[in-house]
Amino acid sequence: MDQNNSLPPYAQGLASPQGAMTPGIPIFSPMMPYGTGLTPQPIQNTNSLSILEEQQRQQQQQQQQQQQQQQQAAAQAPQGASGQTPQLFHSQTLTTTAPLPGTTPLYPSPMTPMTPITPATPASESSGIVPQLQNIVSTVNLGCKLDLKTIALRARNAEYNPKRFAAVIMRIREPRTTALIFSSGKMVCTGAKSEEQSRLAARKYARVVQKLGFPAKFLDFKIQNMVGSCDVKFPIRLEGLVLTHQQFSSYEPELFPGLIYRMIKPRIVLLIFVSGKVVLTGAKVRAEIYEAFENIYPILKGFRKTT
């Protein structure tokens, strides 16, 4: 579907003033890198939506882009993140009072929220806490059969105990990671703290194997799992949470001190502890972790002050 249409089809019949709906803005804005199911769909799919809602959505996106620019201008990058705060996925489903078609304002409305649900600044609705990535697991295919005995013999950082496990365990110092190298040529790389580090580490392992004399390639690099953690800084009544969210939670204090929350959208498993620390795992992309945390934070806040 061509997203680079100069004017979306519905707006062509309307008298839209110059500058309000700048034609050049694609719907998939470059400011919103975390594309999962909740990002807005291209115009062509919205045959059931009214024109009003479309305009609202475009306005909200413009507002968000402005906020994004303001945030980035106000500096202080969050710790460990790539420098961008995660977008609010809730806000896209919100609707405020819609402007009538044909009377679109010359400039997007200022940031004053009329209703409490309009996100004036992301911090008022979002938690302001960014989960830190702790571990990335990735796989890559080196594309050739390997002789594990030779690798274990000629590499300093390798261990190989075929009776215990059928792979060579290799470690490098920078980025600090561990790799499992199998004789089929497939490799698993664990321990990196970001996607780029994982990729760099995997390339270094491939280079080591290459230097040992094997025709190693770097095929099908894929991130299989990402683990993040954060702290909401208030205690959580796990018994209450398991009562209200029974279909998603599993809390067995006799077995494990944390509550296991299986979120459906996005498909992430969260371990929630009484101290307020949350571990998120099962993500394939960073956005899923951020989205899952933004989904769980209002639920956890609800259990903050009890009896």
Add this chain to the structure above:
Amino acid sequence: MPGGGRCPDCGSAELVEDAHYSQSQLVCSDCGCVVTEGVLTTTFSDEVNLREVAYSRSTGENEQVSRSQQRGLRRVRDLCRVLQLPSTFEDTAVAYYQKAYQHPGIRAARVQKKEVLVGCCVLITCRQHNWPLTMGTICTLLYADLDMFSGTYMQIVKLLGLDVPSLCLADLVKTYCSSFKLFQASPSMPAKFMEDKEKMLSRTLQLVELADETWLVTGRHPLPVITAAAFLAWQSLQPSARLTCSLARFCKLANVDLPYPASSRLQELLAVLLRMAEQLAWLQVLKLDKRSVVKHISDLLQHRHTLIRKAFREGPSGVEAPAEELWGRGQGQEEVGNGSSDLPKGKRPASPALLLPPCMLKPPKRVCPTPPASTVTGDEDISDSEIEQYLRTPQEVRDFQRAQAAKRAATSSPNPP
């Protein structure tokens, strides 16, 4: 199938074409006599036409109850009887076992796992009827270890899509305390240690409730908390005689196992009681410690709701240097307000401590430094020297091979044939 045939045994005309797996048979439906049967062994070409089915791929498995399943169902019933559960529980547990058995993952599991599955089905049944049964009890009865039990339990709950309610704490207190052997005099137990069941139960319940409110129960195994609460309740009912008795001795008297975390739960509960005691006017002057506070537990429990509200406060946003709060007892009394003007100076109640779980009050074991923002792109050049540090020099390879050979020689010689 009618058509002229008659059964040689009973003479009935009701003959049915009923195949026994791959063998076609003509059977009398009255007396069961097999009139004719097809060939049992077939040639390859016949097999291609007949398309016989292996037993494991037929539905015969599901129609019959296999021997191991029968054994499992018997074990479920036995376990229910040992635990003296109502008869309706037996049927529910058996139904769960049968449902679980239909899944191929369970059918092909090891005997150990099927044994543990028996316990899981009984546990789920009890939980759904709010019958307080702990996993520890079942593991002891089945001689299974908790790891195996937990894995199977989580798997079966997910597989059957069951909704298992949490363990009911109040019921568990009642059943657990009733199992204590303290309510009847016996030759091994002095009379001063004997206690009335109802009084002890009600006080233990109140103490467990107090522990729950002050974050001592969430995330922890319930049984050690109940043991500590029962011990304190028992001590406080006759403190003069029982203060000298330790927790371990109490459990031995009551003929109950002492769970390992119970002593730390006891200390935590005593700390909470001490904090509450600081808010009671007539107890402040006494300068209580962990032993003497036991004598006043009845007073503290009577006013526990107000005392908790006064002794603790919710932090504005969780943890704000809790260590400071603990030290700020003697100073910074602004929060106390004017209501305590009747107390002598220097003896005002302490400023409220934060009501937080113990894990949030302890200082962190090690400070995790936040990693610096990484500027790695993943596509940087990798220098040869960096890779070479991970490769052995030829001399090292030779040394390593020599060392390995020596090790092999050393390990093979101690075991001469």
